[in-house]
Amino acid sequence: MVDISKDKFEIVGANASESQSIVRPSISYWQDAWRRLRKNKVAMASLVFLILLVIMSIIGPHLRPFDYAHQDLFNTNKPFSKVHWFGTDYLGRDLFVRVWMGARVSLFIGVVIALLDAIIGVTYGGIAGYFGGQVDNIMMRIVDILYGIPYLILVILLMVVMGQGLWTIITAMVMTGWVGMARIVRGQVLQLKEQEFVLAAKTLGASPGRIILRHLIPNALGPIIVSMTFDVPNAIFSEAFLSYIGLGIRAPLASWGTLANDATQVLLMYPMQLFIPGFFISITMLAFNMLGDGLRDALDPRLRR
């Protein structure tokens, strides 16, 4: 052993106030979630892609010197070319412009409907599941009724009352769409509310609203986000179906759904026309799914790694 003289040591002493002080700035739940989301490369790529998509849907139609409704009957069903980047459809309309016009309608419908469904469904399902018993029974029977009434009748009636338009479609789809979300949330809440942390919160005197919003919903976030990501393509295709039977958006206007529908009529000869909107729908769905996955991981502190 080497001799170390005592004077080489120095007593630092414990400073009570210093050891208690917080060195790093505290971050809120949302900051923490954002920080974790940023680390997830796949989710960030999806987010960037979706933002690009929105930008393209705004500027895309102006990139080419064609109007989305302009028909050129001498140039129908053209393949990709320097003039028409995505070719033309059966009426000679430029598909590049139409795809981005369609993106406006489809993204808007998809996102708005998914959000509205989630807001209504989560609130309704949360309340029904948490209070249980008679409240749950009656609230869920109302849901059964809404499931049972033929959706087309509602759509047609709304068309009569509100006239044809984007908001009519959205209203009709939200009126029937939120019930699925409500049922999922209710099922989750039924399971979660019997767990100890809810009992703990109750014991501490938390109000039902606080328990539902701060304790139950965050724990049910996984299934909620997944069913939201399914709502988006569902809405896009329901809109396509409605447009197909003449109840959706009007003809010269396009959506990804109607583009896919139009293309199926010439599917065997010109499969590319279906491939383009199909490609955009699929890749958008992929992005929504990946982002949803990332969001779920970021918002759930238990999954912190």
Add this chain to the structure above:
Amino acid sequence: MLNYSLKRFVYMLITLWVIVTLTFFLMHMIPGDPFTSEKKVPEQIRQNMLAKYHLDKPLIVQYGYYLNNLIHGDLGISLKYLNRTVDDIIKQSAPASFQLGIQSIILGVIFGLLFGIIAALKRGGGMDYISMFLAIIGISVPNFIIATLLQLLLASKLKWLPVSGWGSFKYTILPSIALSFSTLSIISRMMRTSMLDVIGQDYIKTAKAKGLSQFQIIWKHMVRNAIMPVVTVLGPLFAGIVTGTFVIEQIFSIPGLGKFFVQSIYDEDYSMILGTTIFYSVILVVMMFLVDIAYGLIDPRVRLAKGGK
């Protein structure tokens, strides 16, 4: 439990009655009547036709007639196919839809659960991406396109299966596969996320620490806790698929019930609209009831009836 079931049965009847009533009045609010789309007929004949089916009476009287018939189990005569009763049409076309629906649900559930579980266990692995890819395809490619592609590939190119029609079992294979895609993708995605939730829980650690076999951990501790959202979506999904799908039945020319759901509304075939609605609703409310019962069986912590301990 018996008490609860009995109560639910009463609620089911009330739910059905409300659905019938709402549908009845809503469909009469749509402008026109079943005979507006027919060829122009002299006004007198038209009036006679309306009178024959009581369509000239006040709405509330018509409603009374309908309910009275319904209680006696009579769904009325189709106003479009004038010599056929709604009973008949449903009895003839439901079995085909039913068989297809059941087959596709079985396919979708088995493979959906399998993909979902494997994807969650091997998160970020090859199987995860394959199941994710399948789910995206299943949900973002409309089923009529999947159906046409299957027809093109397996039936008309490879000649393994008949292109369309209805008859023996081999006719049902293609449409069942085409139908099962959306079920499969929804279930596998749902299962994957809720499995991921469960895997992170402490009781899984406990189970591992106890030295349970991998199979037991997965089956008894993970799947049982994770399957709840899947059971929830399965209820309405089942009711929707089993009562027939418009598009798939059209493509494979299957004599199913699907087309009547859409066509009856176009024709304003009042009795047919109500008949299909009732048929669908009965299956739906029964399914919802079974799903609620299943909650309690899967997770004994869930109590539906208040204070039922």
